[in-house]
Amino acid sequence: MSPSKIRWQDNPMILIVEDNRVNQLLMMKIFEKKGFNSVMVAKNGHEALEMALKNNPDLILMDIQLPDMNGNEVIQSLRNKKFAGSIVAVSADALKEDMDRSFAAGANGYISKPINFATFFSQISKFIKVKNDQKNPSQTDLHSDRIDPSLSAAAKNVFIIDAQEKLQILAEALEHAEDENQMGKIKAIAHEYKGNAGYFGLKELESIARELDLGFSNDQPGENLTKLTRQLVAAIISIVDKTS
Ligand code: MN
16 A cells, blocks of 8 residues: 555545635635545645645645636646646636636636535545545534534524635635625625524624624715625624634
8 A cells, every 4th residue: 555545534635726815715614624634725736736736635636726826737737747636726717617627727626705614525525535433424424523512502503604605705705895796795794693693692793894884875885885894704604603
């Protein structure tokens, strides 16, 4: 058995290639929570190439929109250099031709953004072999330490999964704050949290969401709205942190 085969069985090495910091954080947390302790992050295509060829990870999660290269180019380049590990493309573009481009470049799988963290491990499980004494990754397993017999705990779980998706939408929207369509997404999220965060006992989130929702209604300057959006993101991250 080769050394890489042993490592694969015991503790798969994961390389997350992602330029968005919120997405990096969420993905790292989700792997850590599952007990993976060999997780690396590359924030652009060049870092990804260097880290992948040096460390030979078992699985690479490859964002397609990277600041310096297209993720498909990185995949192609890795395959040209005989990288043999699994590569799952992660992209907001989920049209069939987008997927085909990634598969043609050498990806083994494709996940669309925003990532649904409830099904994430079942989507990637076929690309990482787990130890025999581990349960099969599944939706229940992912949040097993959070599931509570009471209904409110179940509702909280749903809330957290939804919050992780919203964080990704907010992060993308903040990157393109000049785009009205993106600002509309922020407005919709602020409005939703204004309506339901209090129900979950999340007073700070509720108050920031109310202020942001009001800001949109009053046509406040863009810089006010992005500042409040950043506060909203920080409040959501803190809630996700406390629950994981
Ligand atoms: Mn990206």
